[in-house]
Amino acid sequence: MFKEILKVIKKYNTIVIARHIGGDIDAIGSQIGLKELLKENFPTKNIYAIGSYSSKFKFIGSLDKEEEINLDNSLLIVLDTPKVSRLDIEDLSKYSYKIKIDHHPLEEEFCDIELVDEKKSSTCEMIIELCDKLKLKMNKSAAEKLYMGIVSDTNRFLYPCTSSNTLKCVANIMDKYNIDISSLYEKMYMRNLDELKFMAYIFENIKVTKNKVAYIKVTDEIQKKYGMDAASTGNMVSELSYVKDFIVWITFSEDKKQNIVRVSLRSRGPAINSFAMKYNGGGHKLASGIRLSSFDLSDEIIDGLDKLCEEYLNDQK
Numbered sequence: 001m002f003k004e005i006l007k008v009i010k011k012y013n014t015i016v017i018a019r020h021i022g023g024d025i026d027a028i029g030s031q032i033g034l035k036e037l038l039k040e041n042f043p044t045k046n047i048y049a050i051g052s053y054s055s056k057f058k059f060i061g062s063l064d065k066e067e068e069i070n071l072d073n074s075l076l077i078v079l080d081t082p083k084v085s086r087l088d089i090e091d092l093s094k095y096s097y098k099i100k101i102d103h104h105p106l107e108e109e110f111c112d113i114e115l116v117d118e119k120k121s122s123t124c125e126m127i128i129e130l131c132d133k134l135k136l137k138m139n140k141s142a143a144e145k146l147y148m149g150i151v152s153d154t155n156r157f158l159y160p161c162t163s164s165n166t167l168k169c170v171a172n173i174m175d176k177y178n179i180d181i182s183s184l185y186e187k188m189y190m191r192n193l194d195e196l197k198f199m200a201y202i203f204e205n206i207k208v209t210k211n212k213v214a215y216i217k218v219t220d221e222i223q224k225k226y227g228m229d230a231a232s233t234g235n236m237v238s239e240l241s242y243v244k245d246f247i248v249w250i251t252f253s254e255d256k257k258q259n260i261v262r263v264s265l266r267s268r269g270p271a272i273n274s275f276a277m278k279y280n281g282g283g284h285k286l287a288s289g290i291r292l293s294s295f296d297l298s299d300e301i302i303d304g305l306d307k308l309c310e311e312y313l314n315d316q317k
């Protein structure tokens, strides 16, 4: 399949790289990393990375605008996106050929080539491997972006998706490109005191059900009080890992701009992605997301996950 991918890349002069809506560091990092490494190997091709993102991730690099690209006879490479409805592009039918590279559980086949590997920590890890297998050249700038994506999706090599392959990939590029991790971590993790106080608010106000489901509902008003937005509120979910009293933990964050409530789910017990799918969400087995139109369904979701945890706890006995 790797060879096939190279053949297709060689064939097309216009290559557009896309990813899921609400791009995170793995999604945007793999996009821009792949763009830069393809530019390095095929300098005469027109290569674009498209989609919108929050100013928070500007440090990864800038993105191109799909409407400014001539899409005649173009190749689309979709990264980090398991289904069409999550894709941050206008119209899939404008592209002549499509390749998907993703580490989410397979949900939907919508590309001509589908390179899907659930065992990989991140899409960035898959790009490093692809580059390696195809003997493509990389450069320092691309390597840094791919490194950040891996660090982000593994939560600094903390999550169980981290494998020996992940560490080998990271070790290889660190060696070859002399990556300065301190400067990257500063970009990724530097925060202000307000954020810390917001975290304290979450720790103080989180509730836990009988069967160890922790949850917090954060309204727009509270976010404003601490100078936060819905996306950064959702990211707080990773601060709640490794608490003995939680098996599943959830943040509900009101997003006034989009008129939705973002739900971020994490688990260290039962798989939660199929539960999320019932509400039109999805993701990984232990890390998923849902978008609701209001807080109305939040209690139903908490109850449903409490049942899931109850079964899980009974199975453990």
Ligand SMILES: [Mn+2]
Binding pocket: 026, 027, 080, 103, 121, 122, 123, 153
């Ligand atoms: Mn990812």
